[in-house]
Amino acid sequence: MAATEPLTAERILRATEEVLRRHGPAKATVVDVARALGVSHGSVYRHFRTKAALREAVTKRWLDRTSEALSGIAADADRDPESRLRDWLATLFAAKRRKAGDDPELFATYSVLAGEQGEAVAEHIADLTGQLTRIVAAGVDAGAFRAADPEATAWAVFRATACFHDPAYAPEWKTPGADADFAALVDLLVQGLRA
Incomplete structure (x- = not known):
């Protein structure tokens, strides 16, 4: 990155991600981030008051990438709720x-950071279950799904599929039967939701 490029929060977060990739969460420091940017660590602290705040921001940024990819599907009212789900x-x-x-390596790093950043993870889960709630509620409104409480149903769907999105299960995602297991679970959940 050019030294003349303005120091922004986004630039600091990109550099932090690279430092985390190189050093891991245990060894990455604000000084390392500042060095990668060619600035003083005080300059980084002007954007992020503490190392914890910087780590939370980079964790939130990472989690938000997933939320953003899903939000368009959740909001697409022109599609039927089952295909959206x-x-x-x-x-x-x-x-x-x-x-x-x-x-x-970066996934492992973020898994460690996510464990430290309870608030960022809780917000991420709330966003995801909120998206699911909108899909389930749309299905109920359209007469396609049966759910007395769309929010509780969305939470149940989220928990039932945890082995396909919770990082603790990541080693299982590479197994030969993972796609078939996922398809079977989704079929079962959709059949249970149908009105």
């Missing part, structure tokens, strides 16, 4: 699998 679940699984497979 299927696509949403498949996109979530694919996004998590891609993160784990494309850059396993």
